Amino acid sequence: MLRIHCTPQDLLNVTVADHPAPLLELSLAFAALQRRDVPPEQGRWWKRSSRGLPRAAHPLLQLVSPQGAGPLFLDPPAEGFAEGLDTVLAAPRARVRAELRRVCGTGLPVTPWLRSLADLDRAAWKDLERALRTGHQHVIRPQWARLESAFRAETAWRSRVIAQQGLQAAITSLAPGTRWRALTLESPLPREAGITLRGKGIVLVPTFFWTGHLLAAPQPDGRLFLVHPAVTPLSLHPLGPADDPLVTLLGSTRARILGLLVHRHTTTDLARQLTMSISTASTQTKALRYAGLVDSRREGRAVWHWCTPLGLDLLVHAHRSAS
Template sequence: MSIAERPAPLVELTLAMQTLQRRDPGPAFVPWRERVARRLPAQGKPLLQLVSPSGAGPMFLDPPSRTVEEGLDRVRSAPRAEVRAELRRVCAIDRPLTSWTKGLARQDREAWRVLDEAIRTGYRTVLAERWHSLRAGFDAETAWRAKILARQGIHALFASLGPAVRWNGLTLEADCPRDLDLTLHGHGIIVRPTLLWSGHPLVAYYPDRPTTLLYPALTPLPLLNPERPADPLAGLLGATRARALRSLVGGRTTTGLARELSVSVASASLHTKTLREAGLIVSHRDGKAVCHRCTPLGLDLLAAETV
């Protein structure tokens, strides 16, 4: 079991398109929905034909990825059988079966060009200007959940997600509109907060990789400060070490941290040494690698950024 390290652009875009169509998006989302609906250009509206407001998918449309381009590559490379099966599934639930949807199913080049443009337009219109706020809210949420996991364990973490998620003996239950009985087959589960959804948890099941449990963050995106805030943590630690501390919420090796920060391994090692001496991270050797993770003090410092 793990907590997602960062928000995924296409996951958040799909959730935004779902919330945009919901009749009960939650009071915080009502003015946001009206504003986005007015701004969304015609090129982005084909997404509304694909994305169900019930949170049902289609799953090939929102692969976890670091960037929009990486996500688009994964969407384009989705197996044809998976695309067709997902389109059949969502059309059977509540999506219209249109000539464009049929074109996607048969891999028509023009239909997929329209999808590519819709995703790019949707991201630019709905998320690009607020991505920094969304990332800050996501990091604060995951830092808090990671602290619960570290101090109280996995049962307390899932209990903290609200009454819709609970344990029944050794079985984890979540209130969802559809009846699902999932076995993880040793692949585990990733807990991923979202600032663009309210209500019941969402489950993305993959037979060959970890299942994802998406849940609404305590503070939704419309309630976050839309302005890019100053970074008091950078003023305290320095910009690079502040980034390093945020990156170590979920744990990383020195090499992984260097790659994340785009610095040398030697430089990453010096930053971890400073953070470790300040009591903000702990380090341990795992074979030839050295792994680092935030301490409760480090998590408290990160959580205080949004207070």
């Protein structure tokens, strides 16, 4: 059983992740590959996706726990693969050793290569870098456009659950058997684990490769990432923007902006993420605001934008129609 002891401040600081993390998905993909309890549809799709997995990626099968237990230095929540890889390669030695001890304590076999990683052997870390690059190229990159679209739909739906049904419903629906006992969140886990939070908050992070129990990933900054299976598996999501009814309704640019505005962004943020001018981003958000899909507010020199309830409903319903 997993028990997470929260403070009231942690519950006030519950948020939904604003982007998928490629290295987290890669790590959980290799965890799922080693499990036998993956649902049939997901399992068949995984076998097709992993067919011909290059040998250079095989070291990840030694390192990643099939229980989804980490190691946590391997899957930083960076938005880009290159940034995340740099974070992995710069992981402090003490954290690397502590995480390897922890995951080996959950049943991961201790191999000579893992010992070399713990000793910061240069050749072993070169193997790890090559494995991460190869795994990302073979498993994650071909699915990234679909995964980003699925992530936006999932987080829009989860945000809507929080708005309509409250935080309790949003969190207890993350995985079967999850429940609250006062300020303690309990969720089924193959082993006993307890985490005590200190008010830094909880981030709800959907994943599209993991289909098992709820995963708790404490972060160096004190926050807790609650990693949970997405409601709709990636294999059941539409293949791309051509299948997206929002593109037909709003056009591709406004559809992408609406998807991003599940979370608050400034006009400058939108322009940067969509590689457009600030004036173009402002014009597009203005059109969405007139349609009642987006709210905007100036704070100092920045203008912030976010989805209205109507905008969130449109995202969720369009995704269901496409599926």
